[in-house]
Amino acid sequence: MFSLVAQAARLFRFNPVETPSSPATALMESAGSRAGLDAHHAQELRAAATAWLSVVR
Numbered sequence: 001m002f003s004l005v006a007q008a009a010r011l012f013r014f015n016p017v018e019t020p021s022s023p024a025t026a027l028m029e030s031a032g033s034r035a036g037l038d039a040h041h042a043q044e045l046r047a048a049a050t051a052w053l054s055v056v057r
Helices: 002-011 023-034 039-056
Strands: none
Touching: 023 039
16 A cells, blocks of 8 residues: 555656756756747847856856
């Protein structure tokens, strides 16, 4: 009986959200999701990611 409950609990367990490895990655992912909704905002996010990468390098 316990194993049945344990298996059911595993099905409903939430997977932890993976955090981006860098702010530039987060900005690029946000830009990709915004591209269809607001192209200007997506371009600003890409520019911010590029600026961050140029400072880091």
